[in-house]
Amino acid sequence: MPPLNPLRPADEFPAGASDPPDAIGRRDFLRLAGASAALAGLSGCGPPAKTLAPYVVQPESIIPGKAAYYATAMPWEGYARGLVAEAHEGRPTKLEGNPEAAESLGATDAQTQASVLSLYDPDRSRSPRRGGFPASWDAFEAEWGARRQALAAKGGAGLALLAEPTTSPTFRREMRRLLERLPRARWYQHTALARYDRNGRQADAAVGEADLIFAIGSDFLISHPAALRYARDFARRRRSRGGARANRLYVAEAALTVTGSMADHRLPILPGRLAALLAAIDGGETAGLPAAEREFASRLRADLARHGGRALCLAGPEQEGHVQEWAAKCNARSGSARLAWDGPALRSDADPGSAGGLRELAGALEAGEVSDLVILGCNPVYTGAPGADFAERLADAAFTVHLGSYADETGVLCGWHLPESHYLEAWGDLLGYGGQALIQQPLIDPLYSSRSAAEMVRFLADGMAAPGYDLVRETWRAAAGKDFEGRWAGWLNRGVVDDGTRLPAPPVSAAGGRPEQAAPAGGGLTLLFRPDPNLGDGRWSNNAWLQELPRPFTTLVWDNAACLSPDLAGRLGVREGDVIELSCGGRRISAPVALARGQADGCVVVHFGGGRTAAGGVGNGRGFDAYRLRPGEGVWRAEGLEIRPTGAWQRLVFTQHHFAMDGRDLARWTEPGGRAAPAEPDRGSLFPPWPRPGHAWAMSIDLASCIGCNACVAACQAENNIPVVGPEEAFRGREMHWIRIARYFEGEGSGLRVAALPLPCMHCENAPCELVCPVGATVHSSEGLNQMIYNRCVGTRYCSNNCPYKVRRFNFFDYRAPADSPVHLQQNPNVTVRQRGVMEKCTYCVQRIDEARIAAEVAGRALRDGDIRTACQQACPAEAIVFGDLADPQSAVSRRKREEGDYGLLTDLNTRPRTTYLPKLSNPAPLA
């Protein structure tokens, strides 16, 4: 970058001289970022601007401290999650769901929240590499130009592309275009995660319409492309005082999932026993079944009959064919197409132009049919099953290229590694699970010299780069017909293509679909593979927020483990943390044991995402690599698992250690029409009440709706600049989350009840913390906020000791990232970054309250209910959290708090918490 000011002589030691070549220094980046955001909606992002102008005249749209919002979309297993991204001075800082997007409805999940951190990950790949050494795009373009000519002469024979399945119309159009130009090139697709299509169709459902839902190994509330919609629909039928509208959820699953934790009747069952159970539900023989299964089957059978057309069966995408078919048959029998239907397969793994998966590619490589291999945005060396031996097969191709955000396990083995743009840096488009098209609008110019997959495909085909902006517009210009520019502006504004514009339906191959899993044979235990609840297939392994986010039911952080039911662990004589050797099908790995309540005996669950070797500084070497045991791509179960204790022990870090309520009145349950506990009497006070004019901020959390998905925790972390502390500190109990989700278990087996209790600050009216602070660093606002004055805090930690809810967090060390780390760019400028030695805690997002207040004052109106939404509330897919003004009797929060059953935690202490709860709903079937 030339000196920006020509009057200033070139520095002897210029800033950024120590940066790797081709990277953009922080200062340059900030200038670029500012300029790019100003132009983001107008001109798109091509290659970085060659001329830079200082802020002689401040761009109208950029006001320091004031956020700008742009609609965009994030790929989630290839499908769209519609987002509204918040940007400060041109840098994206926070993601919210786009209320216009049918699949997010304004909500987000934890991974989406954390994805903004990955944009600023210092370990991201910053420049092309050739053979491991820094190179440039020019060098790659030159080399590819020569190879492309040779390939073109053969019609593309020998060229193989491996990409992740996606719904992106532009990517698929580019891919088809490439295949037209180089007809003998092959397009392979690989994902370690489930397919959502079967015979060219993908199942969808109206969860909110069903009175009875039977989920068979389906974690549809969190682990599904439509999970946010499903969770919203489900929770709307699941209010604490739902009355007759309350739905009923049956779950049969091997390991406890978020969905299972919401069940009214839950049966832990091995996948191998499902067939017998389903037959029994159909009216078959029940005599041979164990009592729990028999009871579950007969109860469900009666209930299904009772509900007729209002019953819905959902089979998880990991389930085998017969389960899928049974669910489809059951839905057909209930006869309501309104409840369940099959839509067209939207993802490209159903595309007839696809030449297959990783196994087919490995075969082609071994047969010497591939000379040039281009891997786009996936990491098959890590996520491929060991049977394919993909790392060795890579050497069979003469020319290998990897496009990825990280120089990961695949990137380091390929001849060329090229940086891929983050989704917030690149133009694109995606389809939601229901088929709604969304435009993926970048918030920022690429931080490093990177390209998107679609741009890369265009370049591979033509040998000439074209900006992603043009590619996306090309796709949509054809579909829009008249007035493209006007429509385009509207789409960008709302983030969704909602004016009836339709692209031609992508071709769908009726055959194939989900790889059929032969029912594995063999005795021994069952081994189940699952994507990690936080890290997915391993793509988020270098995301520190997700590493430190407690796994829903074990609260394990920074690691993965072999999950065993406590009974099985007892039988094997192993305890939590004991390292066991898992051997299955001739493969073996060692893994520490974690106890998983609610898991069927006789199975072990392992999660992907651990054991990375080239993920980056955060993800490397955390946990073990479960792919090493996986028999093949798309296989979710293996039988004949054997376990041998190794005698070793490994420290696992959990954020919660005690999961029983021990008779304490913390999480409450209620039943539809059940009597709520009597409201606590007002204990009064010897002192006259404080005069409280104006607003009275308060929160209500409906445990009946809360699915415990952790989205609020991640959203809070993103909004409030909450640092990660790392495994050592987390082990010491020093994690910093301002809102945590306490998990409590009651009962066992099919009688297990699970409560997720989100715990933000209670903002007690009689706050015990305020009384004991010697310097008045925590005080009450006139609007009822329990405020933390960081500047005044000397760090006695007495407030935390006296907080009965233990929601206060302390900066034992300086947990801020190093001063030169790009992650600072993520931080919310409206929230103080806390220094070492001060206490912090949930503020009810006071910065959002103030922002809304200022906006209302500027507009000359009073604050309205709903103007302020806390970060946790906004992220919540289940609408479990409501925040607002208690002084307004018509506000949503006041209405909620007037509902019967509203209760505060530990009100015996007369803390008078402003955060209160509605009890968890359980809606069991009446006894037949």
Add this chain to the structure above:
Amino acid sequence: MNPASPIDEPVYDHALDLAGVDEGISRVPLQAPHKRLWLAGFAVAFLGVCSLFSGVAWLLFRGIGTWGIDIPVAWGFAIVNFVWWIGIGHAGTFISAFLLLLHQSWRTSINRFTEAMTLFAVACAALFPLLHLGRPQYFYWLLPYPDTMGLWPQFRSPLVWDVFAVSTYFMVSLVFWYAGLLPDLATMRDRAGPRWKRRAYGLLALGWRGDARHWVHYERMYVVLAGLATPLVISVHSIVGLDFAAAQLPGWHSTIFPPYFVGGAIFSGFAMVLTLVIPLRKVYRLEGFITDRHLDLMAKVMMTTGWVVAYGYFAEAFTAWWSRDQFEMFSQTNRLLGPYARFFWIMLICNVGVPQLLWCARLRRNVPFLFVASLLVNLGMWLERYVIVVTSLHRDFMPSSWGWYRGTRVDWAVFVGTLGLFLALLFLFVRLLPAISMTEMKMLVTRKGKVQ
């Protein structure tokens, strides 16, 4: 000043005359017997001081996270040590002021030494509230000073009361100790050999000449200071007790805490006096001044206050049980049977079991036994504070936030460091100043002569 002790047994060797008193006591700082032993002991203590400095340096450099504290156990060694040291600091003023007002003449032989012990213990204690702050550089925000922004401490917080209680106690104890030293410093000035020593003692003696008016003022002031110091003995540890009692944590929130803490403080203070006096009188042959009868009396005080402490334990458990409050009851059960139960039971043996042996008169005169018993009581009282602080915090209201605690190497370095500092200061004191009040001993001898 003092009537004769009503007990027949003498509280000093009656063979001593006035010159013998001066000689026997001033010999230690002036002639420095057992130089090597002293040096060796001081070296060991100095190692402790080094440990303190390195621990504190690391703490200030890296932050409070180098300690074992966490959420929920946000207080750990620092508060345990603070309360322990403050408790030890109780015996001195109790002995010199309380017993003075109660006309216990036996206190004369030990009051000087125990007052010094008090000062040093409180100095050690005062380190911890400073060091345990997340931002120790702002400790002065706890003081009421005219801040430009009009900010004051938050007076409802017991920590602010602590600041006043401890600093007042330290100041009054210091003045009391120094005022009592004045005539002795003059004696030292008169007996010291080298000129510079006489100069130094002379300066410290503030021009004491033994004038009758000096004596009149001296005696008046001494009684007044004793009157001032006496309530402080009660208040300082009551307020330390309120640090806990004012919180609403089960296991802390108990009205028994202030008296129970005062009892415990005197208990541990006397234990520490025994621990220190037994080797001191042996090495410097002060048995004529600190007789077996002193040890016997101190053992009796220890036994009595041990019962106060035992009653405290009982009252806490009983109140919890009587309240039927599930959190209080759990807190007690967790103490007795939880993961830190072994500390509780060791504490109980040390603080309740061991003192019961002192019912036996023979054991009260058995010096080695008393020494071991006093060490055990010191240990027990440290554990008591550990049990109160840690077991209450680590499992409170919400099972989801339950945690654990363990001191780190830095915690130990600082704790052992204060032990070193304490001993080092005592070594210096014994080496430089008369460890027994010559003035008051001579008064005793004179008065006895008159009685005879």
